[in-house]
Amino acid sequence: MEPSALKSSDVSASEAGSEFDPKQFIKTLTSKPGVYQMYDAKGKILYVGKAKNLKNRVSSYFRAAGLTTKTLALVRRIAAINITVAPSEAEALVLEHNLIKSQKPPFNILLRDDKSFPYIFLSSDERHVRLSLHRGAKKKKGQYFGPYPNVGAVRESLNFLQKTFGVRQCEDSVYRNRTRPCLLYQIGRCSGPCVEAISEQAYARDVVQTAQFLDGKSDSLLQELVKSMETASSELDFEQAAIFRDRITALRQVQAQQVMESGFQNMDVVACAVEAGKACIHMLYIRQGSVMGSKTHYPKDRLDSTTGDVLNAFLCHLYLGGGDMDIPPVVIVNQPSADLKVLQDAVALKSGRQVKITANVRTYRAKWLAMAEQAARLNLQSLLNSAQTQRQRLESLQDTLGLDELPNRIECFDISHSSGENTVASCVVFNQQGAAKSDYRRFNISDITAGDDYAAMGQALTRRYSRLQKEGVSLPDLLLIDGGKGQISTARAVLEELGISYLKIVGVAKGTTRKAGFETLVHPDGREQVLASDHPALHLIQQIRDEAHRFAITGHKQRRDSQRRTSTLEAIPGVGPKRRKELLNHFGGLQEVMRASVDDLAKVPSISKKMAEEVYSALHSE
Structure with missing residues (x-):
């Protein structure tokens, strides 16, 4: 349904020849359903809303009682309101969605538009x-x-x-x-x-x-x-x-x-959590009775909207957006609302599909809804507790590199050695919460020409991703390589050999001045990208690259020092053959003894707390 098919009327300061008078404007309003568009003095759109009764809904904005601070800020900026009458509330909802999507009003709940949904493609020719x-048009x-x-x-x-x-x-x-x-x-x-x-x-x-x-x-x-x-x-x-x-x-x-319960039904389970002006929506995709996957969204809300408002706006964005969205026959939500019936009618009007949206569920459906609610609450709490800059940097990185989705896992590799000796490769991992240090890995590189950084990088990547494939562990969404075109070519060859060439690779090369802030991003196709020194995406890349560099140097120093010492334990006073043997047997080798804390060392039967402190001090002295 196009807006042109509906009846429109408006009053503005420029047309009426005077400043906007809300009381006079409300007297002219109809009680029919429709859409209202609010504009500022410069004619810029502020907000788009849908109403079952236009007169009642618009007049509610000009009653001081019960309005939040953010809503009052919106009302103070209103200089004109445009009204579009719709035949039904469902048609008004479709029009509202279309206007929000095209005009992107700053005070509406806005969601990032997903690109086309991904598929698994099985060729036949x-x-x-x-x-x-596969993404995009289904032409093959x-x-x-x-x-x-x-x-x-x-x-x-x-x-x-x-x-x-x-x-x-x-x-x-x-x-x-x-x-x-x-x-x-x-x-x-x-x-x-x-x-x-x-x-x-x-x-x-x-x-x-x-x-x-x-x-x-x-x-x-x-x-x-x-x-x-x-x-x-x-x-x-x-x-x-x-x-x-x-x-x-x-x-x-x-x-x-x-499969949590018998039955092979298709449905979406949508749970919303709102707190401190932030919102989180978590979705479970149930197909053939199984949880196919999940996704978390963080809508931007400028008006401190309720859980029901955020949820309704999200469902409209999801199911009225067209494209190749797979609309299931059942949608389960965690917040009942009178607008759910209107949304059902709007989906049927827009797509011709019948869908049941309900918050009243039992048995296995209640279990799925509880899972989604818990995930929404935990994700929202994590967002509130973590630094906001982390997500802003990730969103900036997504836009800068043209990623389909917000990266959930980023891995970065670096090489460290001394004149080609004791070469160590590092792999650091970052997720949406920051550094995932438990997933860090180091690789002692051997059987290569001394100083051949390309061969070292190839060996580290081969060992890392062949193992992940063998273990069935998820691969990263983005792979960063500390280096330029040579390292990128090596990485691309390794990934092609492993059959995972779809991984996004970006090289981080030092600029001509070799100073922070002048890095060049190198892509596999040879394209180079230089970001401003204050770019949020560059700050995130620098943070990850520097962490990989630190982790590689630390590993290299440990390997070098262990080679230079004939026996570190022999030089510690009070640690004789018996205690050395117990230490090595308990931890499985000298490297593990080096990594042990004072409390861990004290767990060895013959090592007292004081002796543990002496051993730790001797092992970690410069």
Whole structure:
């Protein structure tokens, strides 16, 4: 429904020849449903609202009692109000959404527009079809599964499918130029169709089973796998039977983790929490009775709106936005509202789909809603407790690098050595809360030419991401490399070899002055990007790069010092052969003894508290 199809009227200071008089304006208002647009003296939009009764709703802004400070600030700036009458409240809601989306009024609850939702794509026009992440128009020949709530959910699914079925996920350019099996084949994550390591019939079977899983047909797939395992066993093909057994085990584990109750329903569970002028909305995406994924949103609210207002605005943005949004038949919310029925009618009007929005749930639906409510409260508390600059920097980084979503996990690598000796690579990890120090890792680099930083970087990346793939751990949303074009080329080659070339890589090269604030961002395509020294995204990148540098230098010094000392423990007074042996046995080696705290050292049977302090002091003295 276009605004032009509706009846409009307005009064403004410029047209009426006098200043805006709210009392006189309210006398002319109708009691019909519609939309009102508020403007300032310069003609700039301030706020767009929807009303079941325009006269009652607009007049409420000019009653001093009960208004918040922020609402009063809005009212003081109003110089004109434009009214659009709608045939129904549902049509007014659709118009309100369209106006907010196009005009972006500063006092409305604003949400960032997501790009097109991601899908899993299974190609069909190739000899050996490929699984991949897909965004945008569906022009390629093949099957599209989704949409998924975010890229992270797609990658988790692709990771599981890679481990379970082995259908290739590498780029076509990599696949066509293979002459030997890649590392993914060696660690059991790909069946190797590029080098004929699997027959055409077996690969086609794996593709069919992959599609069955993505279609939510896990039960029939399990029955089929059980029959195949029994057939292979009866034919004494125990290796093939073991493959089917492992697939059955993996599918059983997924079912145990995801399906909370019987039933295969599609629904969205939406919970909102509001506190101290901030809002958090957490969504669970339930598909085929399983939690497919979740997503957290932080709407910007300028009027201290209630939980119901924020939730209604979010649902309008989500379900009236068009695009390829998968609107389920049921939406569960944690805040009942009279506007929910209006929103149901508006969704039906806009998309032609019937949807039930309810806050009254029981059994497994109540469990899902409780999960979403708890996540919303915890995420909001974390936001309030953490420095606001962290999220602002992440949003700035997202915009600067053109990322599809706010990065949830960033990893950065750096190399440290002394004239090529005792080379150590560091990997530091940052998430939306800051540094995730428990996920930091160091790599002692060996078997390379001394001083070859490219080879060191390649070895560290290979070890890191081949292990993450083998363990099924989530990969980062952004990979930062301390270095320029050479390091970026090395990183790109490693990721292509591992079949994860979709990872976003950015090099952080020192500028011509080699001073902080003059760094150049280097992209894999050769493009260079220079940010202003006060740019929030650059500050975040500098923080992560400096932490990787510090962690690498610390590791290098520890490795160098341990080599220079013939036996650190032998030089400590009072630590004889027996105590040395107990220390080494208790901690598993000298490096672990070096990392131990005073309290940890004191747990060794023959080490007193005083002796522990002496040992710690001796091990950490310069």
